[in-house]
Amino acid sequence: MKQEQFIAAHEAxxxxxxxxxxxxxxxxxxxxxxxxxxxAALYRQTCQHLALARSxxxxxxxxxxxxxxxxxxxxxxxxQRRNLFKAIARYVLADFPCRVRRQWRLVLLSAxxxxxxxxxxxxxxxxxxxxxxxxxxxxxLRKLEYMYNPEHRDTLGRDWERQADTDLMxxxxxxxxxxxxxxxxxxxxxxxxxxxxxxxxFNGLYxxxxxxxxxxxxxxxxxxxxxxxxxxxxxxxxVLSGAAGLQLGFAVLAPGRRTxxxxxREEAQAALQLMYxxxxxxxxxxxxxxxxxxxxxxxxxxxxxxxxALWAFVLLYFLWGGRRRAAG
Amino acid sequence: xxxxxxxxxxxxxxxxxxxxxxxxxRSLAWLIDALIRLIIYAVLGGVLLLFGDTGEGLYLLAxxxxxxxxPVLFEVLRHGQTPGKxxxxxxxxHDDGTPIGWSASLIRNLLRVxxxxxxxxGFGIASMMLNRDFKRLGDLTAGTVVVYQxxxxxxxxxxxxxxxxxxxxxxxxxQQVIMAFAERSPALTPERAEELAxxxxxxxxxxxxxxxxxxxxAKWLSGEQQLADLSEPDKxxxxxxxxxx
Numbered sequence: 233m234k235q236e237q238f239i240a241a242h243e244a245x246x247x248x249x250x251x252x253x254x255x256x257x258x259x260x261x262x263x264x265x266x267x268x269x270x271x272a273a274l275y276r277q278t279c280q281h282l283a284l285a286r287s288x289x290x291x292x293x294x295x296x297x298x299x300x301x302x303x304x305x306x307x308x309x310x311x312q313r314r315n316l317f318k319a320i321a322r323y324v325l326a327d328f329p330c331r332v333r334r335q336w337r338l339v340l341l342s343a344x345x346x347x348x349x350x351x352x353x354x355x356x357x358x359x360x361x362x363x364x365x366x367x368x369x370x371x372x373l374r375k376l377e378y379m380y381n382p383e384h385r386d387t388l389g390r391d392w393e394r395q396a397d398t399d400l401m402x403x404x405x406x407x408x409x410x411x412x413x414x415x416x417x418x419x420x421x422x423x424x425x426x427x428x429x430x431x432x433x434f435n436g437l438y439x440x441x442x443x444x445x446x447x448x449x450x451x452x453x454x455x456x457x458x459x460x461x462x463x464x465x466x467x468x469x470x471v472l473s474g475a476a477g478l479q480l481g482f483a484v485l486a487p488g489r490r491t492x493x494x495x496x497r498e499e500a501q502a503a504l505q506l507m508y509x510x511x512x513x514x515x516x517x518x519x520x521x522x523x524x525x526x527x528x529x530x531x532x533x534x535x536x537x538x539x540x541a542l543w544a545f546v547l548l549y550f551l552w553g554g555r556r557r558a559a560g
Numbered sequence: 561x562x563x564x565x566x567x568x569x570x571x572x573x574x575x576x577x578x579x580x581x582x583x584x585x586r587s588l589a590w591l592i593d594a595l596i597r598l599i600i601y602a603v604l605g606g607v608l609l610l611f612g613d614t615g616e617g618l619y620l621l622a623x624x625x626x627x628x629x630x631p632v633l634f635e636v637l638r639h640g641q642t643p644g645k646x647x648x649x650x651x652x653x654h655d656d657g658t659p660i661g662w663s664a665s666l667i668r669n670l671l672r673v674x675x676x677x678x679x680x681x682g683f684g685i686a687s688m689m690l691n692r693d694f695k696r697l698g699d700l701t702a703g704t705v706v707v708y709q710x711x712x713x714x715x716x717x718x719x720x721x722x723x724x725x726x727x728x729x730x731x732x733x734x735q736q737v738i739m740a741f742a743e744r745s746p747a748l749t750p751e752r753a754e755e756l757a758x759x760x761x762x763x764x765x766x767x768x769x770x771x772x773x774x775x776x777x778a779k780w781l782s783g784e785q786q787l788a789d790l791s792e793p794d795k796x797x798x799x800x801x802x803x804x805x
Contacts (some may be wrong), residue, residue: 235739235782277574289732291739291782299577300710303657305641306570310658374630398613406618408627415628419673427674459750492701500667501699507670 242281246301248273252459253304275305328509330554333418334508338482342474345429345437348466353440357448364445365524367437373445380446380455388458403522410466410516414473418480418507425481432474443475457532460539461525464546465517472510476503565664566693566705568657576657578707581650582694583685586706597626637667641649641709649711655703664702671698724776726763735781742778745771 233242252271282298332339356363364373375391378384391400411429420427446455479499487495524530524538566578604622608615620622632690634642640660651661652668675684675696684696695704730738738760745753757770763777764770 268635276572279574281568282574289736293742293743302570302574303576303710306576306657307659310656331579401613401618401620404617404624408620408624412628413622415670416673417670420672422701425676456599475605496701497703501663504663504667504670507666533592558777 235294238281238285238288238290239294242277244334245274245277245522246281246298249278249301249305253301253308271305272309273517275302275309275356278302278305322510323505323508326554326557327505329550330555331502332472332550335479335502337477338475339471342432342478343471346474347430348473349433349436349492350440350443353437354444354447357444358440361445361448364441367434367441368445376446377449377451379523380458382449382451382454388454389521390526390530399522399526402526403518404543406518406521407515410469410518411511414469414505414510414514417470417473418476418503418510421477421480421503422484423481424484425478427478428474428481432470433476435470457535458525461542462520463519463539464543465513465520468546468550469510469513469517472506473515476506476510478504479503563690564694567662568655570657576659578705579652579710581648581706583688584695584706585648585650586645586688587681589642589644589648589650590645593631593642594644596643597630600626603700605645631660631669631672632665633662635669636662647705649709650706651709652706654706655705662702664704668698668702668704671701674698695722722776723779724773725780726777730781738774739781741776746774 239556249271252274259408278298278301280304282295285295285298353363353367368376378391379389413435417428417431420431443455443459480496480503483495483499490498564580564582566580568576568578570576576645592665603622604619606623608619630644635652638646639655645651653667654660654664661662675681675687675697675698678685681696682696687696687700691700693699699705750758753771757764757774760774764773
């Protein structure tokens, strides 16, 4: 069959497919518009036409046109469309805690890497206060003391540079800073897990040193009541970011019976499922830290109770959340 | 293989050829995006910082979102193209040629942190130089590839020549070369077109106007003279697969 005959025979189909492609799916369909079933049929026919046009060495212009038709249709045929809100709801109610439980080994490892240095540093400083200088310099330390000095009770958690800042300002700061650290913790896992290892260990030591130093100074009430509220969310979000980063690292180090590349790809998808949740927890933590933790009129006992309640909730959520849904 | 084409087979048994984009257009696209981001920061900063601390809080939130999600939002919502990629006619796809989704885009853009190390995308560039699809580490991990967007070839102008049968049978490859020439020649200077046309040697030996006669063959080959030729035996050497499968 000659090219001109071929074009004459199929031009109408291609134009119909082109008309479909011009208008993104989901918008109000014109009456003359092809139905989705028809689209599938048109697409398959055009695929066949392309194969024919290629094997018969029809002119480059025709092959190029069919090529693009097939390429664009392929994008629509195999694109993913999901209901984002449903997906988010399902994730929060079931998928997230299930994923965390499925990766319990990594989460446990990450938790040990984080909480062990934290608690050790906190304890050691009670007996040897100078140990704080192993991770902090003098300026940072003075800022820290200023932030939780009972004399500055009204501007708790802010150093002298941030005295006049509003809660919203602090919220922006916490989101940007903490979530950014979480993302970097995850990403640096690609460096054979070493980046993650460093960030998690260092943050454990650093937070432990701060807590230990302030406790040793006797700023107990101001410090612990300030951090009680958001600690459950923030600290565990770091742990989960660490677990996600370690997952990347182990994919490269110990891919099992897969190629390294394939392992990396699969584990990255799984790790990202942890990161969605970790990012959400960082943002929730920032809300608590900016708008609840600095409230000076709230009695200390209320702050402790709220903090404990959040810890209990977070633990219960990860241990039992979504079990029924996942089974059903 | 010199061509940087990545071939992907679809479930329909068709090969899609994805022309992979290399380091230079991608770097330039990144540079444009970086400039756009810088401008957004400056404008946002100028406006929001007038509103004191509240504005600064909003500014920090906005910079957080832009810093981490600017490429993700554009890639997923604008068919794999950030403004910079759009300027250079490139876009991101999954390895199998399907449009990029949230998870792949998030992975490849979060991992920019590592690609950027030790400075100015050192690891990313090293990685791009070490595999045939120019993938940086984020692309390898997310299973994505950056390709040139196919641009439509210009419609060939109606040529002057009148359909003529070539003096002797041509192979399929030869026929295709002649048709390609007919489609391209309006874009060439007359001198260059004639120079190219002369390469066909014996085909146009005795002809006065070489370009026009090639156009004539092209027209005949593409079937415009079909009815007149029905009595002639088919000259094509290759057997043709049936039209209706």
